[in-house]
Amino acid sequence: MTQRTLVLIKPDAVRRGLVGEVLSRYEAKGLSLVAMELRSIDEQMADAHYAEHVEQPWYPPLREFAVSGPLVALVLEGDEAIAVVRSLNGATDGRAAAPGTIRGDLSLSNRENLVHASDSEESAAREMALWFPEL
Numbered sequence: 023m024t025q026r027t028l029v030l031i032k033p034d035a036v037r038r039g040l041v042g043e044v045l046s047r048y049e050a051k052g053l054s055l056v057a058m059e060l061r062s063i064d065e066q067m068a069d070a071h072y073a074e075h076v077e078q079p080w081y082p083p084l085r086e087f088a089v090s091g092p093l094v095a096l097v098l099e100g101d102e103a104i105a106v107v108r109s110l111n112g113a114t115d116g117r118a119a120a121p122g123t124i125r126g127d128l129s130l131s132n133r134e135n136l137v138h139a140s141d142s143e144e145s146a147a148r149e150m151a152l153w154f155p156e157l
């Protein structure tokens with residue numbers, strides 16, 4: 023089933039010069055780029071994106087990270103794209119993520135873990151409407 027998913031290449035990846043490396047993995051997998059934009063977000067946008075997490079004790083430092091510099095927002099499309107991109111990204115904690123995944127190969131952090139991807143059809147629809155309302 024063809025799906026679309028919302029991906030963020032987070033500020034740590036932009037700072038580290040890893041945008042091309044991360045994008046190339048999605049492209050090499052066969053996913054199509056539907057939209058892409060370099061953006062800096064404010065606290066309000068961070069809160070909207072991470073609505074499910076705003077009450078977590080670890081949310082304030084996550085918000086600080088999310089607004090710490092530009093990020094790249096994109097929409098990817100392909101067969102089973104939501105699960106496929108989550109699998110390419112790897113587990114949330116870069117220290118535990120499997121080698122071969124983006125986080126497993128390139129991140130050593132549970133917060134600065136390079137990428138975000140929608141985790142369900144519902145969150146993909148919500149996040150695409152938030153980031154790319156024109157789509």
Ligand code: CDP
Pocket residue numbers: 075080083084113114132133134135137138139141
């Ligand atoms: O991004 P993912 O869906 O894999 O993980 P999440 O559980 O939805 O958490 C969202 C983001 O919060 C993570 O990607 C981390 O950047 C951050 N996080 C954090 O800063 N501290 C934690 N203890 C857990 C997650």
Ligand code: MG
Pocket residue numbers: 141
């Ligand atoms: Mg999540």
